[in-house]
Amino acid sequence: MSEVENCLVVGPSWVGDMVMAQSLFTSLQLQKPQSLIDVIAPAWSVDLIGRMPEVRKAYTLDVAHGELGLAKRWRTAQTLRQNRYQRAIVLPRSFKSALVPFWARIPVRTGFKTEMRYGLLNDLRELDPRLNQTVKRFVALGMEREHDPATLVCPQPRLQTSDDNAQKLLVELNLSSDKPVVGLMPGAEYGPAKQWPTEYFRKLAGQLVQHGYAIWIFGSQKEAELGRLIASVSPQSINNLCGRTSLVDAVDLIAQLNVAVSNDSGLMHIAAAVDVPLIAIYGSSSPTYTPPLSKKAVIEYLGLECSPCYKRQCPFGHYACLKDLSVDRIAGDIEKLKDFSVDV
Secondary structure (H helix, E strand, O other), X not given: OOOOOEEEEEOOOOHHHXXXXXXXXXXXXXXXXXXXXXXXXXXXXXXXXXXXXXXXXXXXXOOOOOOOOHHHHHHHHXXXXXXXXXXXXXXXXXXXXXXXXXXXXXXXXXXXXXXXXEOOEOEEEOOOXXXXXXXXXXXXXXXOOOXXXXXXXOOOOOOOOOHHHHHHHHHHOOOOOXXXXXXXXXXXXXXXXXXXXXXXXXXXXXXHHHOOOEEEEOOOHHHHHHHHHHXXXXXXXXEEOOOOOOHXXXXXXXXXXXXXXXXXXXXXXXXXXXXXXXXXXXXOOOOOOOOOOOOOEEEEOOOOOOOOOOOOOOOOOOOHHHXXXXXXXXXHHHHXXXXXXXXX
């Protein structure tokens, strides 16, 4: 391949995966600094990708999650043909995700073997068992096929942040910055088997308020009720931001935190990518497969006999992998992580 490469990446559909995809973008630029990288991405992720300086442009594909949308994919492919990409990298492993690069006539189309994509992709890769993390799988697709997975280097995602936007949001949302701030991320889009109990978050928030911390709760509108329940323990010191910020606004505010406490979720990966000290709580998923890509993260994972099950709900109904992680244990992690002192 040439030293300059015009590359199209078909991006993933989850927030956390899109954050981890930045490791691929960085790796591609390290290999060929003059290359141009464009991404096909869900509409919600365009502003997030705008915080990744490695990407020139994000193109949206106007199809709903799970929709085949052949006509829409065909039209997108015809639009992208004029960019004359030399290469496409398809991160999702579905059949439909490979259609646009094929119809856009991109000469080299790389992805893993799955869902009968022979022909659609002409650089098919076997999924080496040593690629035991999502981020490794992403980065590996950007390497030559002969590259040894054992020597793979995955750059840490590093989202750009705007301090000016953060300061504006502090005023607009009436957020206090005169105390150390702990951010809580109580949701998980995947399901309750990835969510530390709401009552535990509520109890933790109450303890932290008593010790002089301010609490900001992050999440989408879907988590607004969770946030309300947690904030009810001390409405004067806890700000429920669920549903009140855009995704990139959340990026800028999370970057202001002293410590974040999160389930295995997209916001957890954002906290890691803005280099905030982080406590990452795992239930049905595994920190081996999707760890927070940060040296400042403490991982809480019990590794029970039934873990990881990767289920949306606990198959046994006990949720022990989450309920057996005590509030005091997480509070102790915060004390170990904080790089500030509080005069109480």
